[in-house]
Amino acid sequence: xxxxxxxSLDISFRSTNGSIKVVSDxxxxxxxxxxxxxxxxxxxxxxxxxxxxxGILPQNAFAEGEIIxxxxxxxxLDRESMRKLRGKELSMIFQEPATSLNPVxxxxxxxxxxxTTHMGISKKEAIxxxxxxxxxxxxxxxxxxxxxxxxxxSGGMKQRVMIAMSIACKxxxxxxxxxxxALDVTIQAQILELLQRLREDxxxxxxxxxxxxxxxxxxxxxxxxxxxxxxMELADVSELFNNPRHPYTIGLLESLPEEKGxxxxxxPGFVPEPDRLPPGCKFSDRCRFAIPQCKEKEPELIPLSIxxxxxxxSSLITHHSSLHFVRCIRASEKLWHF
Amino acid sequence: xxxxKVDSLKKYFxxxxxxxxxxxxxxxxxxxDLSIDxxxxxxxxxxxxxxxxxxxxxxxxxxxxxxxxxxxxxxxxxxxxxxxxxxxxxxxxxIFQDPFASLNPRKSILDTIAEPLRIHxxxxxxxxxxxxxELLNKVGLGSDILNRYPHExxxxxxxxxxxxxxxxxxxxxxxxxxxLxALDVSIQAQILNLLQELKREYxxxxxxxxxxxxxxxxxxxxxxxxYLGKIVEHAKTEDxxxxxxxxxxxxxxxxxxxxxxxxxxxxxxxxxxKLRTRNLKLKNGxxxxxxxxxxxxxxxxxxxxxxxxxxxDKVIPVLKESGGRLVSCHLY
Ligand SMILES: Nc1ncnc2c1ncn2[C@@H]1O[C@H](COP(=O)(O)OP(=O)(O)OP(=O)(O)O)[C@@H](O)[C@H]1O
Ligand SMILES: Nc1ncnc2c1ncn2[C@@H]1O[C@H](COP(=O)(O)OP(=O)(O)OP(=O)(O)O)[C@@H](O)[C@H]1O
Ligand code: SF4
Ligand SMILES: [Mg+2]
Ligand SMILES: [Mg+2]
Numbered sequence: 001x002x003x004x005x006x007x008s009l010d011i012s013f014r015s016t017n018g019s020i021k022v023v024s025d026x027x028x029x030x031x032x033x034x035x036x037x038x039x040x041x042x043x044x045x046x047x048x049x050x051x052x053x054x055g056i057l058p059q060n061a062f063a064e065g066e067i068i069x070x071x072x073x074x075x076x077l078d079r080e081s082m083r084k085l086r087g088k089e090l091s092m093i094f095q096e097p098a099t100s101l102n103p104v105x106x107x108x109x110x111x112x113x114x115x116t117t118h119m120g121i122s123k124k125e126a127i128x129x130x131x132x133x134x135x136x137x138x139x140x141x142x143x144x145x146x147x148x149x150x151x152x153x154s155g156g157m158k159q160r161v162m163i164a165m166s167i168a169c170k171x172x173x174x175x176x177x178x179x180x181x182a183l184d185v186t187i188q189a190q191i192l193e194l195l196q197r198l199r200e201d202x203x204x205x206x207x208x209x210x211x212x213x214x215x216x217x218x219x220x221x222x223x224x225x226x227x228x229x230x231x232m233e234l235a236d237v238s239e240l241f242n243n244p245r246h247p248y249t250i251g252l253l254e255s256l257p258e259e260k261g262x263x264x265x266x267x268p269g270f271v272p273e274p275d276r277l278p279p280g281c282k283f284s285d286r287c288r289f290a291i292p293q294c295k296e297k298e299p300e301l302i303p304l305s306i307x308x309x310x311x312x313x314s315s316l317i318t319h320h321s322s323l324h325f326v327r328c329i330r331a332s333e334k335l336w337h338f
Numbered sequence: 339x340x341x342x343k344v345d346s347l348k349k350y351f352x353x354x355x356x357x358x359x360x361x362x363x364x365x366x367x368x369x370x371d372l373s374i375d376x377x378x379x380x381x382x383x384x385x386x387x388x389x390x391x392x393x394x395x396x397x398x399x400x401x402x403x404x405x406x407x408x409x410x411x412x413x414x415x416x417x418x419x420x421x422x423x424x425x426x427x428x429x430x431x432x433i434f435q436d437p438f439a440s441l442n443p444r445k446s447i448l449d450t451i452a453e454p455l456r457i458h459x460x461x462x463x464x465x466x467x468x469x470x471x472e473l474l475n476k477v478g479l480g481s482d483i484l485n486r487y488p489h490e491x492x493x494x495x496x497x498x499x500x501x502x503x504x505x506x507x508x509x510x511x512x513x514x515x516x517x518l519x520a521l522d523v524s525i526q527a528q529i530l531n532l533l534q535e536l537k538r539e540y541x542x543x544x545x546x547x548x549x550x551x552x553x554x555x556x557x558x559x560x561x562x563x564x565y566l567g568k569i570v571e572h573a574k575t576e577d578x579x580x581x582x583x584x585x586x587x588x589x590x591x592x593x594x595x596x597x598x599x600x601x602x603x604x605x606x607x608x609x610x611x612k613l614r615t616r617n618l619k620l621k622n623g624x625x626x627x628x629x630x631x632x633x634x635x636x637x638x639x640x641x642x643x644x645x646x647x648x649x650x651d652k653v654i655p656v657l658k659e660s661g662g663r664l665v666s667c668h669l670y
Contacts, residue, residue, distance in 0.1 A: 042494025042522050058489070095493045095520070098436040140387075140629030144362070147354055155435040155516070156386025178493065181519040182435065184385045184549045185593040187627070211494075211522045255527040257556040264556075266527035270478035 001071070002029040003205050004053070004173055009065040011048050011057070011229075019062075022274045023049055023229040026065075027301070030173070033203040035195075037216040037237070039252070040226030041271045046209045047095055050175045053207075054092050055082045069173065088118045091166040092175040095209075097158040097182070101150040107161045108146025111168060118169045133164040138190055155182040163191060167198060174198075175207045180215065192219055213252065217241060222323075225249045228271060228282040231301055235324040243334075245304060245326045247287045250336045281328065289335050301327040308332040340373035340409075341543055342397070342430075342511055347371075347406035349392050353631060364630050366392040368567035369406070374511070377541040381554045381575070383590065384564030387630065390547045391435055393564075394513045397545065398432050410511070428458045431509040433517045435547075437496040441488040447474075447499055448484040454506045473502040476532060478525065493520045501529065505536070513545045518553060530557060551591065555579050563587045566630055566638045573663035583665045585645045637668065645669060 011023035023045040030036045038046055052063040055074060067074040069090065074082065094100040102110060111133060112126040121129070127146070134142035137160040150158055159182040166174060176195070180188040196219065198204045208220055216223055216237065223240050225233040225248065233246040244250050251267035269286045272278070278285045280295040287294065304324040308331075347370045352361040366389045374380045382390050395401045397408050399415050408415045410426055418426050434440035441450060451470045455461055461469045471481050477498040488496055497520040504512055512533075518526045530553065536542050548554050554561065554575070561578050563571040563586065571584040582588040628634050634641050640650040649668050660670040 040522065042498075042520070042525050043492040047492060096436060096438045098439045138627050140627045141631050144353060144629075144631060152351070152353070154387040154391060160386075178520065182386065182516065182549075184383070184590070185551065186590060187386050188549070189593050211520075211526070213523065252523050255524040257527070257530070257552050264527035264531050266531065267524045270480075270525075270528075273480060273482060 003032045003034075003070065004030040004207075005066070005068040006049075006053075007066040007068065009049070009052065009063060009067065011045065011052055011061060011063045013061050015060075020275045021229065022061075023052075026229075026231060028224055028231065028234065030205050030207060032172070032205055033199050034222070035199060035206045035208055035220045037220030037223040038207060038209045038226060039211065039213065039216060039223060041228070041248075042211075043271060044226045045229040046226060047177055050092060050177050050207065050209060053173075053175060054086055054090060056086075087114060087171075088169045089172050090175070091169065091171040091173075093159075093162050093166045093177060093179045095177040095181075097162040098150065098155065100162060101158060103150055106147055106149055107153065107158075108148075111146075111161065111165050114165050114168045129168070130164070133168055134161070136167075136194060137161075137164045138187055139164075156184070156187065159183060160187075160191070167195075170198070170202050171204060173205045173207065175209070177209045178211070179208070181210075181212075188215075195219075213241075213256070225252070228277055229274065230282060230327065231325075232283065232327045233325065234301065239324050243324070244336060245324070245331045245334075246283075246328050247289045247330075247335065248283050251286075283328075289330055291330070293329060299327050299329045299331075301325050302331075304331055339375070339412075341376045341411065342545070343373040343407075343409040343412075344370055344393070344397065345407040345409065347393070347396060347408065348404040349389075349396055349401060350404045362631050365567045365633060366630060367396065367403075368633075370562075370564075370567075370569055372562055372569065372572070374543045374545060376510075376543055377537060378560070379537070379544040379546050379558040381546045381548065381558035381561045382564060383548065383551070383554060383561060385590075385627065386549075387627075388564045389567045389630070390564060391515055394432060394515050394545065394547060397513055398430060399426070400432075424458075428454075428507050429510040431504040431507065431512050433497075433500050433504050433512065433514045435515040437493070437500045437520065438488065440500060441496060443488055446485050446487055450488075450499065451503050451506055454503060458507050460507055469506070470502075473506055474499075476505065477502045478528060494522065494525060497521060498525070498529070508540060509542065511543045511545070513547075515547045516549065517546075518548065519550065526553070533557070563590065566628065566633055568638070568666070569657060569664070570639065570667070571663065571665045572657070573665075577663055583660065583663065583670060584639075584667050585643045585669075586639050589644075637666075639667075 006026050006028050009023060009026040010021055012019040012021045040046055051057050053067055057063060063075055108130055111130040115121055115126040115129055116123060130146060131142045134145060139145055139157055139160055163179060180191055195206060199206060210216060220237050223237055224231050225246060227248045233249050244253060254265050257264060267286055280297055281299055284290045284294040304326055307326060347367055349367040351364040351366055353364055354361055370393060372380060384390060396403050410430060415426055448470055451473055452466050455466050455469060479498055501517060518529060546558055558575045561573060561575050562569045565586050571587045582591050628641060636651040636653055637655050640646045655666045655668050657664050657666040
């Protein structure tokens with residue numbers, strides 16, 4: 001049984017004229033000790049998905065469906081049990097560290113508090129552990145730094161304090177929302193290595209949300225690609241980068257900067273607001289491979305092997321394809337070549 | 339002529355060590371020189387905490403320096419007042435590292451972007467809304483967000499609101515502190531294309547702070563590599579990426595994550611998908627990050643340097659010319 005299962009998860013905002021769905025029919029499983037990478041367009045609902053697992057969606061938002069963590073549906077769990085789970089079993093590194101730390105408390109106090117609350121250890125022990133944790137995330141002079149306030153730290157240091165806080169209680173699932181964007185590549189490499197170690201030693205699973213495809217390639221075992229609140233493609237890392245099938249994934253790979261002087265090739269247009277999505281495939285209005293049928297009915301997320309069997313391109317089935325899911329009616333055609 | 343010049347700039351912050359002892363100093367910026375010409379992009383790269391954002395805030399006059407000067411069009415910005423100061427505030431804009439913290443939570447998006455337009459009288463009153471829409475459009479946001487508030491957006495959307503705000507007053511210099519890190523690669527590409535267009539059209543110069551080396555390589559003309567408050571290598575972008583001189587630069591360039599897929603049967607041959615992996619040996623050998631409170635003697639990089647030799651732990655190297663660039667390392 002997997003550690004976390006999202007089943008038909010929808011997330012919506014209440015608004016004056018009804019509700020607006022921003023995440024739609026999300027299904028995925030994360031195993032113990034697995035790093036699952038989640039990638040997608042800015043505003044596609046990655047952070048909201050994370051917040052719904054943590055049970056801390058904004059007031060005007062609500063989730064429907066099932067979020068099953070260690071056998072319990074978190075969406076039906078009472079407040080108190082959810083609070084206990086959060087911080088201990090489940091923790092999160094927030095995307096904007098500066099605003100998730102309390103500006104009037106020292107960073108040492110904030111990390112130590114997590115430890116005294118959830119681990120039931122003494123204040124003194126907590127301070128020592130805090131220093132150890134800050135060392136582990138490569139903050140120099142931790143003994144001095146614990147007495148400082150967030151505004152006295154650099155952007156990347158604040159992010160590392162958040163990381164220290166989130167791993168303090170050795171959670172079974174760590175949600176890392178852009179955990180290393182504020183970090184230079186050398187420290188980034190060290191932090192990712194630390195997370196990998198925790199994964200191996202403590203079987204910690206990680207939901208890794210990032211825009212950095214290089215980080216995904218190096219750290220995740222499986223990847224989900226999201227667009228407009230939906231999973232568009234889901235596969236093993238090597239399968240996804242070797243054999244991308246969804247035109248949105250292809251567009252992302254093509255957007256990476258190449259040589260200097262050559263213009264970049266972003267996906268044309270911008271993602272529409274959640275209440276203005278096109279009919280049929282939600283990517284169809286920006287897709288250069290779109291055909292008239294794309295506008296008719298929204299494709300389902302189905303295994304590539306099935307998509308390929310239904311067409312006359314069955315020769316393309318590879319042994320990977322059972323693990324590879326795509327939401328595109330042209331999934332069976334190999335639309336892109338390196 | 340240099341549009342913006344930074345001259346021996348220093349910023350030290352006092353920090354408490356213990357209850358009784360005298361405060362220690364964080365030497366966040368420790369004597370930096372750089373200059374940016376019109377229509378050029380100067381990138382600042384370096385380890386987290388090495389002082390990049392502090393340089394940015396000093397240039398914008400958001401912090402007083404411990405010593406040194408920032409010259410904009412040959413005038414020391416720390417001595418500006420009245421109309422000159424106002425003109426400076428318009429000409430030099432910043433995009434902050436943390437978009438959420440730099441937006442006023444009680445101001446709607448319309449007001450956020452209209453404010454600089456009003457203060458600097460960029461357009462007539464009745465044209466303000468139109469101009470705001472045009473700016474939002476450029477960064478890929480629609481008209482239906484005008485009356486929403488910062489907390490109602492995703493991280494990347496907030497970053498784009500900040501970019502639109504910086505562009506509003508047609509600045510001459512944009513100091514961009516990690517402007518793209520919150521954005522997905524497709525929007526990164528769109529914003530980079532936009533910045534390049536602006537650069538061409540309005541001759542805007544940039545101080546571009548970023549950890550994303552592929553973007554730095556793509557966008558900048560020259561690079562300063564910072565280490566513990568100092569510039570240790572200063573070179574043309576193409577030279578630096580062709581051959582890094584300073585051992586720290588070398589490690590930095592080899593640590594970037596790349597897309598390499600372990601696959602037996604499928605070989606990737608793509609310009610987009612680079613085939614290098616991180617240089618593992620260098621990465622593991624990098625060791626502990628030294629503290630800016632307690633800077634090592636000699637070359638500040640020597641405790642972590644794989645190439646250190648005799649003089650490195652005693653003699654401080656100076657930044658000097660070597661092969662058409664500046665580098666501070668005893669090897670050169
Ligand atoms: N409090 C809120 N009220 C209304 N809409 C919101 C609110 N918070 C988020 N949204 C909207 O929900 C959508 C999804 O937001 P989310 O933060 O999950 O995006 P994301 O995928 O994390 O994007 P990014 O990569 O930019 O961080 C966005 O369109 C955003 O505008
Ligand atoms: N207001 C302040 N008070 C005390 N120390 C400060 C203050 N602002 C910055 N510092 C210290 O100055 C040093 C440089 O910080 P700065 O924010 O410039 O780093 P940075 O290079 O931008 O790092 P990052 O890449 O993590 O954003 C850090 O050691 C930081 O703790
Ligand atoms: S001066 Fe010595 S220690 Fe410093 S970078 Fe050069 S070789 Fe390494
Ligand atoms: Mg987000
Ligand atoms: Mg910074």
